[in-house]
Amino acid sequence: MRLKEYLKNKIPENKLQYLPSSFDIIGQICIIELKPEIKKYSKLIGNSILKLNPNIKSVFKKSSAVKGKYRTHKLTYIVGINNKETIHKENKALFKLDVEKCYxxxxxxxxxxxxxxxxxxxxxxxxxxxxxxxxxxxxxxxxxxxxxxxxxxxxxxxxxxxxxxxxxxxxxxxxxxxxxxxxxxxxxxxxxxxxxxxxxxxxxxxxxxxxxxxxxxxxxxxxxxxxxxxxxxxxxxxxxxxxxxxxxxxxxxxxxxxxxxxxxxxxx
Ligand SMILES: C[S@@+](CC[C@H](N)C(=O)[O-])C[C@H]1O[C@@H](n2cnc3c(N)ncnc32)[C@H](O)[C@@H]1O
CATH class of the missing domain: 3.40.50.150 (Vaccinia Virus protein VP39)
Structure with missing residues (x-):
């Protein structure tokens, strides 16, 4: 079930349009961008993501653009396990990383x-x-x-x-x-x-x-x-x-x- 559908009747109808249409999943971490219009629903949105995606254990919000020499971005904790280190699987390879300290x-x-x-x-x-x-x-x-x-x-x-x-x-x-x-x-x-x-x-x-x-x-x-x-x-x-x-x-x-x-x- 998609996030928008799941949150129908849980947040005001006129706010549904501001929900993120996609997010990044890195290992067991989900990183979302939250528009200011729905900031006050961040915990509800985060918990809904956890409920809809059993493999995700933590939800963080992007709180800066990718910047600096290391090309990293600041993240703010929303819900789940407050740990920014995870292991991601891709194309037969495994990547352990801290999603805030590394690009x-x-x-x-x-x-x-x-x-x-x-x-x-x-x-x-x-x-x-x-x-x-x-x-x-x-x-x-x-x-x-x-x-x-x-x-x-x-x-x-x-x-x-x-x-x-x-x-x-x-x-x-x-x-x-x-x-x-x-x-x-x-x-x-x-x-x-x-x-x-x-x-x-x-x-x-x-x-x-x-x-x-x-x-x-x-x-x-x-x-x-x-x-x-x-x-x-x-x-x-x-x-x-x-x-x-x-x-x-x-x-x-x-x-x-x-x-x-x-x-x-x-x-x-
Ligand atoms: C856009 S990220 C790409 C990282 C990785 N190749 C990837 O695709 O996941 C660019 C990387 O270059 C590193 N970097 C930036 N300037 C550098 C330099 N002058 N010498 C070596 N590494 C540098 C940053 O710390 C960052 O990890």
Missing amino acids: FSPRLSNERLRISRLIKKNESILVMFSGIGSYNFVILKNSSPKEVYCIEVNKTAHKYALENLKLNKINENKIKLYNGDVKKIMPKINKKFDRIIMPLPKESFFFLNLALKKIKKKGTIHLYTFIEEENEVEEKMKKYTKKFRILKITKCGVYSSRISRVCVDVKI
């Missing part, structure tokens, strides 16, 4: 699977901005690369990535997890990669020069960015390199009514 979006699960299916046997891969390890573990669980190097600046996200390495029973020879800024770590990595993934849409172009130095000839970069029109991408790319071919632009989310999050697959 993670369950909405990108199809996109992570798409990338993992492009990987050919024995590729060397670099995931810049790797977070709790969402891309790297989906890749390692669904394809057969030679190795995956990962770099993440948020200490807490890195700590969870190390835990997730164990949780997913990954062969430690296949993965290297670095904690630090890509600008400091990448120049110290003395090798080039077949594929580089750049999941930091807000700033990925700022780091493109770094990636271009570490990609093999004919390698592929997956660059996430926000755009209004697809033709913006080619113009932006030209500022960094003349030798590139855009293979595909995949829409994988919305930022606002006009701006989309996309992944640009580029052959160098």
